[in-house]
Amino acid sequence: MKLAGKTAIITGGAMGIGRVLAEGLAAEGANIIIADRAGAAEAAAEMAAAGHSARAVACDVSSEQETESMAGECIEAFGAIDVLVNNAGIYSSLTPQPFEAQSAEEWRNILDVNVIGTFLCCKAVVAQMRTQGGGRIINLSSGTPFKGVPYLLHYVASKGAINAITKSLAKELGSDGILVNGIAPGFTLSDGVMANPVQLEKLKDISLQARTLQRDQLPSDLVGAAVYFASADSAFVTGQTLVVDGGAYFH
Secondary structure (H helix, E strand, O other): OOOOOOEEEEEOOOOHHHHHHHHHHHHOOOEEEEEEOOOHHHHHHHHHHOOOOEEEEEOOOOOHHHHHHHHHHHHHHHOOOOEEEEOOOOOOOOOOOOHHHOOHHHHHHHHHHHHHHHHHHHHHHHHHHHHHOOEEEEEEOOOHHHHOOOOOHHHHHHHHHHHHHHHHHHHHHHHHOEEEEEEEEOOEOOHHHHOOHHHHHHHHHHHHHHOOOOOOEOHHHHHHHHHHHHOHHHOOOOOOEEEEOOOOOOO
């Protein structure tokens, strides 16, 4: 129970990686706010039925008003914001294609959610974390910026920005006791990915072959890293991005 009495917001927590991370932090004793555009109420109800402390907040992370409301509802429900997991993002719906076939509109949509959304969520919670004397921000990045994966340039660029945000924000917030770290998964068989046959066909086998550990990556493989960054175990670690991909990339 490394997170007993702590409160964590998981954006994009209704399904996929976010849902598994929410359950993983809850299993360590954390109160959970599931923030998502859809499905948050159902996910929170299922977690509560399983004995966890969970609440739902409808939130589009690209909206400043909605991210501010998310933080306010978390404080109202649990009186604190100890952990923010910036998981919400656009990936599983994407089809790999040459960069010149990608539209500016698609780029803007991805950047609005993956990058601006992360910025807005951090901005929404930081005042409360400062009041409490500290907190943890965990940004979900990707192994793709480290490897230079082709045909997903908009997504790779957005996650490269997350790596930069993690480092710069860690420097800015360190004196406030707020630690900022990132987790960079490899190709993970999340709910969304499993529903995208094009991604599975183009990326599953090649990702598996590139790994030192020769098996598929599952959302549960990321829970340990999230608990580590959320708990006292990482009390002297900030500005780091941990690649969790079965040894496809050594960082």
